[in-house]
Amino acid sequence: xxxxxxxxxxxxxxxxxxxxxxxxxxxxxxxxxxxxxxxxxxxxxxxxxxxxxxxxxxxxxxxxxxxxxxxxxxxxxxxxxxx
Amino acid sequence: xxxxxxxxxxxxxxxxxxxxxxxxxxxxxxxxxxxxxxxxxxxxxxxxxxxxxxxxxxxxxxxxxxxxxxxxxxxxxxxxxxxxxxxxxxxxxxxxxxxxxxxxxxxxxxxxxxxxxxxxxxxxxxxxxxxxxxxxxxxxxxxxxxxxxxxxxxxxxxxxxxxxxxxxxxxxxxxxxxxxxxxxxxxxxxxxxxxxxxxxxxxxxxxxxxxxxxxxxxxxxxxxxxxxxxxxxxxxxxxxxxxxxxxxxx
Amino acid sequence: xxxxxxxxxxxxxxxxxxxxxxxxxxxxxxxxxxxxxxxxxxxxxxxxxxxxxxxxxxxxxxxxxxxxxxxxxxxxxxxxxxxxxxxxxxxxxxxxxxxxxxxxxxxxxxxxxxxx
Amino acid sequence: xxxxxxxxxxxxxxxxxxxxxxxxxxxxxxxxxxxxxxxxxxxxxxxxxxxxxxxxxxxxxxxxxxxxxxxxxxxxxxxx
Numbered sequence: 217x218x219x220x221x222x223x224x225x226x227x228x229x230x231x232x233x234x235x236x237x238x239x240x241x242x243x244x245x246x247x248x249x250x251x252x253x254x255x256x257x258x259x260x261x262x263x264x265x266x267x268x269x270x271x272x273x274x275x276x277x278x279x280x281x282x283x284x285x286x287x288x289x290x291x292x293x294x295x296x297x298x299x
Numbered sequence: 300x301x302x303x304x305x306x307x308x309x310x311x312x313x314x315x316x317x318x319x320x321x322x323x324x325x326x327x328x329x330x331x332x333x334x335x336x337x338x339x340x341x342x343x344x345x346x347x348x349x350x351x352x353x354x355x356x357x358x359x360x361x362x363x364x365x366x367x368x369x370x371x372x373x374x375x376x377x378x379x380x381x382x383x384x385x386x387x388x389x390x391x392x393x394x395x396x397x398x399x400x401x402x403x404x405x406x407x408x409x410x411x412x413x414x415x416x417x418x419x420x421x422x423x424x425x426x427x428x429x430x431x432x433x434x435x436x437x438x439x440x441x442x443x444x445x446x447x448x449x450x451x452x453x454x455x456x457x458x459x460x461x462x463x464x465x466x467x468x469x470x471x472x473x474x475x476x477x478x479x480x481x482x483x484x485x486x487x488x489x490x491x492x493x494x495x496x497x498x499x500x501x502x503x504x505x506x507x508x509x510x511x512x513x514x515x516x517x518x519x520x521x522x523x524x525x526x527x528x529x530x531x532x533x534x535x536x537x538x539x540x541x542x543x544x545x546x547x548x549x
Numbered sequence: 550x551x552x553x554x555x556x557x558x559x560x561x562x563x564x565x566x567x568x569x570x571x572x573x574x575x576x577x578x579x580x581x582x583x584x585x586x587x588x589x590x591x592x593x594x595x596x597x598x599x600x601x602x603x604x605x606x607x608x609x610x611x612x613x614x615x616x617x618x619x620x621x622x623x624x625x626x627x628x629x630x631x632x633x634x635x636x637x638x639x640x641x642x643x644x645x646x647x648x649x650x651x652x653x654x655x656x657x658x659x660x661x662x663x664x665x
Numbered sequence: 666x667x668x669x670x671x672x673x674x675x676x677x678x679x680x681x682x683x684x685x686x687x688x689x690x691x692x693x694x695x696x697x698x699x700x701x702x703x704x705x706x707x708x709x710x711x712x713x714x715x716x717x718x719x720x721x722x723x724x725x726x727x728x729x730x731x732x733x734x735x736x737x738x739x740x741x742x743x744x745x
Contacts, residue, residue, distance in 0.1 A: 217558050221599075224565040226669055231572035233676050235584070236699065237683060243581050243636035245695045250628050251575055251588040252699065253725075254621070255568055256706050258599045259669075261617065262561065263710065265603050266666070271448050272714055273613050274441070278454075278721050279705070280620040281430075281437055282461055284628035285726035286698050288423065288468055289733050291628075291635035292415055293691070376715045414737050420634055426627040433620075441718075449714035454722055461726040468730075539727065546734045 218266050225262075228255050246290050253283040363516040371512030372446035372521035380451065381524045381531075385506040388527075389491060392534055396488070399538040406545045413471040414547050427469040434462035442532035446521045452531030459532075460539035467547050475544045480537045487534035494523060494530075553605055560602030567595030580644035581636055589629035596621050670710055677703045690739075694732045701728065 232255065236248035257279040264272035362373065372378045380388055418424065438458035445451030466473050498507035513520035574587025597618050604614030677700055684696035701724025708717035 218561075221561055221565045222666065222669055224562075224569045226672060228565070228569045228572035229669075229672060229676070231569075231576050232588075233679075235572075235575045237679060241581065241636070241641060242689065242691050242695065243632060243639075243641060244584065245692060246632055247581070247584050247588050247629075248575060249695060249699055249702075250625075250632070251572060251592050253702060254592040254596050254625065255572065256702060257617075257621070258565065258568060258596050259706065260709055261600050261603050261614065262565075263666070265606060267712075270610060270613075272709070273610065273617070274448050274450060275705075275709055275714055275718050275721060276617055277437070277613075277620070278441075278458070278718055279725070280617050281434060281624065282458065282722060283702070283725045284624040285461055285465060286729040287628040288419075288465070288631050289726075289730040290691070290695065291631040292419065292468055293733050293737065294639045295635040296639060374715075414734060420630070422630050423627055426623065430623060433623075449718050451715070454715075454718050457719075457722045457727060461722065464726060464730055543727075543730070546731060 218262060221262055222259075225255060225259050242290075243294065246287060250284070250287050253279065257283070360515060363514065365515050366513070371515050372524050373516045374446055374448065376449075377446045377451055377521075377524060377528070381446075381527045382508055385495075385527065388531065389495070389506075392488070392491070392531060395535065395538050396484070399542050402542055402545050408548075411548050413467065413473075415468070415471055418471050419469045424469045427465045431462050431466060434465070435459060438462065438532070438536070442529055443518075443525065445528040445532075446524050447516065447518070452528040453535050455532045456535030456537075457539060459536040460543060463540045464543050464547075467543065474548075475540060477541065477544070480541050484534055484537040484541075487530045487537070491527065491530050491534075494527065498523070553608065557602045557605030557607075560598050560605065564595040564597070564599030564602060567591050567598065571595060581641055582633060582643050585629050585633050589625055593621065593625045596625075666710065670707065673703050673707055673710075677707070690736055694729060694736065697732065698724065698729045701725070 229252070232248050232251045236245055236252065239245045239248060257276050260276040260279060261273065264270075264276070372382070419427075438455040440455075441448075441450040441458060442452055442455030445455070463475070495506040498509050499505045501507070501509045508522040508524070510522035512522050515521075519525075568591070571587050571589075571591030574591060575584050578584045578587050600614050600618045600621070604611035680696050680699045680703070684693045684700065687693045687696065701720055705717050705720040705724060708714075708720055
């Protein structure tokens with residue numbers, strides 16, 4: 217059952233990776249990075265179900281909580297107006 | 300790309316192929332790394348570390364039942380970092396302290412403005428206002444549960460520093476109190492040394508585990524390891540926050 | 550119990566299907582703002598559904614997965630809003646010109662960012 | 666699971682090449698963020714949770730922001 221989920225996640229990783237390396241502007245790459253982060257955090261949660269280990273959920277905690285920091289930093293830089 | 304770049308890429312590929320061959324399972328040279336799913340953990344680290352034993356006196360360890368194993372933390376990485384190799388950890392923290400001090404010496408002028416000229420938008424400000432206490436709590440959780448779950452002092456300190464970084468990104472007038480940071484950092488470092496000296500006084504060697512180990516897997520277990528991890532968390536959080544503050548206010 | 554497990558697996562598969570659709574939207578949409586739409590809304594829904602599904606399959610984990618879902622709900626919209634605003638300000642124009650552009654400087658009535 | 670790991674390794678190698686070959690420095694920094702993200706996922710799959718958590722925290726927030734601050738300082742030095 218979980219193998220089907222991994223196939224879907226595999227396809228999603230390929231598609232968003234394609235946009236990451238193609239994307240015409242930097243903002244496109246940032247959007248692709250954000251999507252990749254969400255997909256990978258889902259991958260971590262489902263694979264901790266696959267490994268059947270409660271402890272491994274802590275890492276997806278950190279992923280879900282902190283991965284938007286880089287997005288905000290890059291968008292503050294793109295916004296311009298740096299003193 | 301020039302010819303030199305192609306040549307270096309070619310050399311890297313050849314080197315990777317040689318390394319892959321050396322660690323492949325086909326040649327039996329004692330260095331074999333197994334494939335992803337087939338790894339037994341006891342072949343990955345030294346078996347004596349996992350069984351909490353370096354004196355060859357190991358007994359079966361049962362989670363939540365066994366009392367007073369050698370270094371009673373449930374997460375064996377923690378046993379290695381904060382017990383068997385605690386002196387190493389002290390050195391690492393000193394390295395981080397020297398890096399932060401050098402950065403403060405070069406860039407540390409607290410009267411300068413933020414690198415970003417304006418505040419972030421309304422949504423980011425409110426989001427950071429909601430998220431900041433949650434992230435701080437997450438960092439404290441990771442520090443306190445360092446001997447039970449993955450994570451520990453360094454990771455939790457980095458989470459706290461990231462929360463402070465978000466404050467800096469949202470509000471342009473946010474300033475840290477550097478005197479307080481210095482006091483926290485010095486307190487944590489001196490307490491670490493004092494714990495080591497108490498171990499030297501009671502058991503005869505530096506940084507010995509001089510408290511009772513307790514039942515493995517409970518929150519109050521593993522003797523002196525949680526205290527050391529809390530101190531490491533305070534120190535790393537203060538140092539990384541100081542580094543971020545020095546970099547962004549310049 | 551068997552019902553809960555089945556429901557959980559259905560939610561996991563639906564969620565990963567939404568993840569795939571979001572990634573497809575990132576590739577196929579014409580310009581940046583549509584890509585943000587696809588890449589954030591669909592993947593947030595997919596991630597939420599999958600993570601709650603894992604909590605339903607294994608009911609002992611439900612509380613922790615709920616907290617992960619709350620963190621995703623809190624953080625993902627902030628990131629997408631921030632990218633959209635910054636790329637508008639850095640001069641990327643939408644490809645399909647729409648009638649309404651509320652973010653033009655002359656259309657902003659009150660400066661919202663002064664609210665604390 | 667194994668094929669997924671190979672895909673992740675492939676993405677990581679292409680990201681490393683892209684970080685070297687991009688003309689724009691900002692794109693290189695974004696590629697570095699991608700590399701540390703995938704490294705964290707690979708550490709997780711290889712069952713090294715402590716290293717994965719460190720890589721996720723440091724790579725997600727702190728490294729990217731330090732590079733961006735450096736980039737701001739470089740641009741300011743150019744303009745003056």
